[in-house]
Amino acid sequence: MPSFDIVSEVNLVEVKNALDQTNKEVGTRYDFKGSDARVELADKVLTVYADSDFQLDQVKDILITKLAKRDVDVRCLDYGKLDKVSGNKVKQTVTVKVGVETELAKRLVKLIKDAKLKVQASIQGDTVRVSGAKRDLLQETIALVRKEVTDVPLQFNNFRD
Structure with a gap:
């Protein structure tokens, strides 16, 4: 029968590669100079850090672009709520649904x-x-x-x- x-399914190796490319681009861009913007991965959960809401949106846009270039479907991302860390710093968790x-x-x-x-x-x-x-x-x-x-x-x- x-x-x-x-x-x-999601190729987690490609997600890690896209995350590394995102961190590399954020580290070299002039508008992020001196900021604490980054993306971290821990057990299928991405955590996006930035100094402001605007920068957080920019980092997420870079991440989505890098994921799309690596043929990772961005519909598998589930965005969590926005958290204030300290001062103006914010973070957001993004879960990769598998x-x-x-x-x-x-x-x-x-x-x-x-x-x-x-x-x-x-x-x-x-x-x-x-x-x-x-x-x-x-x-x-x-x-x-x-x-x-x-x-x-x-x-x-x-x-x-």
Whole structure:
């Protein structure tokens, strides 16, 4: 019985490379001279530091640009709240979302069942396994999910005949 998995993965090596490039650019730019602007990574959580809200936005823009150049989908970033550190200094946490969350997985299963395709969708941890009798039905399911779910980067892998 043919099947495939719906997953949401991020290449963390590319995220680290983009983070290093961002810190390098922030260190060499004239408008950041003498400031404490930087980005740190700890266990899939990026922390952006800056001297003001404006500089924080600039650092985030640089980070997003570097991530996009390295083919990391920026829809996987979840921005936290803005925190005041000391004086005018601010920081913000940015979480890199990996895996299909249970709420999204339930939404995907409901979407596939409502489409009345002859396939079965089941939640297995942080992936959604879709299996069906024919390969064409699975390809229709992939097209349906790509069209309907646009707020989260999804990949379709582990395709088996």
